[in-house]
Amino acid sequence: MDYPKGIKRSTNGNYIRFDNRGMGLESDINITNQYYIDNNIAFIYKKPTPIQVTKVDYKNNSMIIKEGFFKEPSTTDYNGLYDGLYIDFEAKETTSKTSFPLSNIHKHQINHIRNVINHGGIGFLIVRFTHLNKNYILMGKDFIDYIDNNDRKSIPLEFFNSNGYLIEISYMPRLNYLKIIDNIIGGKNG
């Protein structure tokens, strides 16, 4: 089970507290997506983490969740609209310096990416090799080709170098992945 990022052990007691100050790939993508929204470029959002709520209580007419559980998402984390195109991707970090472990992507997420590319959407992965300080786009077609033709439990870095596309970190937008997508599909800015 993947839990959301940004969890911090509290100093007083057994509880764990969630820290909203973002870091890492997810935060970079969220900032980038907000830039796209603010500049009327694209409308791509992270889907909320699905939660099974089992108990709630009321306080001052507000509902407070008293018990709940994280559920596995049935799709990728990000989707939205860019210039008439349906955009859909999953973003993952790995600390490995040599390969991307496929255990990072659930079976139903792979299936979802397959459906997206079969039905005319733009599906891809954004993979960050944190220790190499490199961010790649791997298009859904190349990802599925790899899965279908390899028994390995990870995708080697060389596959990203040969088939993926590097995204440079910049000031604004932080991680301009749509520029890469434009180049790949020959879009208006490509």
Add this chain to the structure above:
Amino acid sequence: MDYPKGIKRSTNGNYIRFDNRGMGLESDINITNQYYIDNNIAFIYKKPTPIQVTKVDYKNNSMIIKEGFFKEPSTTDYNGLYDGLYIDFEAKETTSKTSFPLSNIHKHQINHIRNVINHGGIGFLIVRFTHLNKNYILMGKDFIDYIDNNDRKSIPLEFFNSNGYLIEISYMPRLNYLKIIDNIIGGKNG
């Protein structure tokens, strides 16, 4: 604040329990979307309700949410991919027999629908008048036109009759809204 549907007061104590047995419009749409997925027609999902998790605990290596709050969604509830098209809609029920109260749709959701139609997506509302047993599609353009040209706090039923499209309830799929969308945009089945 809108809270998710399907909440039931528990018999033992102050807690409220969530009941997963769906009813109403949301359930009909979810069943319909599952039919579309199972038949390889479209990949449209309800976004999970966003929740701010503030406390968690561990039990047998699983994370349990001990405190959390429902947040306002920043977009519409449903989006996805159909035949290369970006599909995006909000679904609402009203018990009124004469009009649809605009308080049902948040300002940022209206703004989102505006963005969707301005950027080449297919944005709309599905509105159920429960006491009339009628389900309408109101296309984003007509909805926004109404908002921009009226000071009323609700959309009268006549506006739906003149500008909306009735969706018939059927056995499978339950609420075949994509058939209507096909007719409207002149798609492959239109």
